[in-house]
Amino acid sequence: MLRIKTRYGVTAILFTSLIIGSPAMAAPILNFQKLWTYDAGNSVLDSYADQGVTDFDLAPEAEIVSYDTASERFFVINGREKGVDVLDKSGVKIATLDTSVMGSPNSVAVKNGVVAVAVENSANKQDAGEVWFFDAATASFTRKVTVGALPDMVTFTPDGSKLLVANEGEPNDSYTNDPNGTVTVIDLSTGVASATATHLGFGAFSEAAIEADGGRVFGNNNSATVSQDLEPEYITVSPDGKTAFVTLQENNAVAKIDLTTNTITEIQGLGYKDYTLPGNEFDASDKDGINGNLQNWNVMGMYQPDAIDSYVVNGNLYYVTANEGDARDYSGYSEEVRVKDLALDLNNNNIADSDADDTDNLGSPGGLSDGDFLLQKNGNLGRLKTTTANGDSDGDGLTEQIYSFGARSFSIWDENGNQVYDSGNLIEQILANQYSGQWADGRSDDKGPEPESITIAQLGQWMYALVGLERTNGVMIFDITDPTNPLYQSYIVEAGDLSPEGLLFVSLGNLAYGSGGYGYVAVANEGSGTTTLYSVSAVPVPGSLALFGLGMLVMRRYRR
Structure with a gap:
């Protein structure tokens, strides 16, 4: 364990492990040192403490962070104050x-x-939103462009x-107004003043084809059209700027866009994760009295990625996903239900009863097998949240297969949507075995640690994935x-930082702060409203010292 004494007297914790690799090809270990933390909660508009209101009760203060190399300024979304905080290089x-008017x-x-800000329509979220443009050096407004409903993410080529703008197009709570999900491409080749927008929809795609490929179209009890049901969440653009990939989180799919023609060329269904397989064990209950009770279960997991990034290896394009999971849960329609409330037809006759103190079920009801009955007890799968939109294959009202939200992992896919790697149970295994203090058992019945954010850092020939875990408050x-054999390196936790949402890697030379190192990483934490900046240096690992050691701990004190 590396304990870092920060400049502010707050202890940051860096958990580091070395993994066996090829002696000649061992990747350098990344070393993180905190430079500063900005707390949006210190603003005069944000004095809620004496009102008994916690950060999680309000809109996120630090959700996404971006950086301008020329002005050396950071830009941090502050949803609570309806604006973007502009920070200098010292935080x-x-x-x-200010976007509050819209x-x-x-x-x-x-x-x-050029600063681009996605702004939703506060008068009616189902109406068209806007992208507001600002000058990074002066923070002055330049113009705005109308986009689709609920613009959720923006990224440049x-x-x-x-x-590119991901317009999620979520329905209202009663599900009586469900706008189309779209992607807007804004052409800035001749400048912001003459920018033009092209709106891309999903009307050319069929529900049957998407579902046959492992995606989902199901909104409002299957009454939504494909255009309404597909909800763009997050976008990555390939390094050559020719291709974009868009996560469709609720739909368990990714859209591929040809940016040379501004055309959505395919919807790639991501399929399902088989939790019966060795290496895919997970903790399904918050009522079993055990942290990290990783077991195989007869459950299929929907990957449902939130964030996405992309990179090229040996001329081949890949994208990486943070498989958070998300359910549609509205007053007008909800797919979410616990396993104990399902009518099952699984015939699980070999389920052991690990729940000695379960009082919800007093006896196996008629027509329900003993195995299915035991499965529904709280210490087994009873507490697990699942969907009513999948699993009833013959339409008889009984669930033949349980599907859960998210995959508690990150995955790597080739550009055609073929999975080349999934981290399986590795994230939960590392947390349970090494960092039990970070385990959030209250989330075991939901989506576990919830890998939500992901970004790729390139240092020389080496590529690293930084994965933000929303519920365990750290970055792996x-x-x-x-791409076929990722290796775990470390887990970063900063005291006081909660729910990392936005991750940003700034390569060496793009930030004139301090000396040495190879780059900088900024983490925006929506739960705590804090943004923390780290310097990143690479520590070479000689082949003879490349050790297996998930439990190897080192200690050092960082001083200003």
Whole structure:
């Protein structure tokens, strides 16, 4: 365990492990040192403590972070104050980009001195939203462009000639107004002043084809159209700027876009994770009295990724996903139900009763097998949240297969949507075995640690995935240089930082702060309203010292 004494007297914890690798090819271990933390809760508009209100009760203060290389400024979404906090390179707030006239900002991206902010329509979230453009150096507003309903994420192409917007198009709570999900491509090749927008929809795709490929179309008891049901969540653009991949989280799918023609070319269903397989064990209950009770269960997991990033290895394009999971749960329609409330037809006759103190079920009801009955007890699968939209294959009202939300993992896919790697139970296994203090057993019945954010850091020839775990308040680091064989490196936890939502890697030379190192990582934490900046240095691992050691701990004190 590496305990870092920060400049602010707060202890940051860095858990580091070395993994066996090829002696000649051992990836450098990334070392993180905190530089500063900005707390949006210190603003004068945010004095809620004496009102008995916690951060989680309100809109997120620090959701997404972006950076402008020229002005050396950070831009952090502050949904609570309906604006974007502008920070200097030392983490001091110097300005605010106010979007309150239109609504709350959901995402921010910066390229070539242009700041783009996705703003939802606060008067009616199902109406068209807007992208507001600002000058990064002066924080002055330049213009706005109308996009689709509920713009949730914005990102530039690598050269800055286009801005892509994921318009999620969520329904209202009663599900009486369900706008189309769309992707907007804004052409900035001739400048912001003359920007033009192209809106891409999903009307050309069929429900049958999407579901046959492992995706889902099911909204409002299957009454929603494909265009309404597909909800773009997050976007990554390939390094050459020619291809984009868009997560459709609730639909368990990814859309592929040809940016040379601005065309959605395919919907890639992601399929389902088989939790009966060795290496896919998971903790399904918050009432079994055991932290990290990882077991195989007759459950299929929907990957349902939130964040996505992409990279190229040996000329091949891959994308990586953080498989958080998400349910549709509205007053007008909800797919969410616990296993104990399902009418099952699984015939699980070999289920052991690990729940000695379960009082919900007093006897196996008629027509329900003993195995199915035991499965529904709280200490087994009874507490697990699942969906009514999948699993009844013959339409008889009985569930033949249980499907759960999210995969509690990160995955790597080739550009055609073929999975080349999934981390299986590795994230939960590491947390349970090494960092039990970070285990959130109250989330075991939901989606576990919820890998929500992901970004790729390239240091020389090495590629790393930084995976933000929303419910365990940390970031895991993996060497993904070989897409088929990622290796776990470390787990970063900063005291006081809760629910990492936005991750940003800034390569060396893009931030004039301090000396040495190879880059910088900024983490925006929506739960605590804090944004923390780390310097990142690479520690070479000689082949003779590449050790297996998930339990190897080192200690050092960092001083200013």
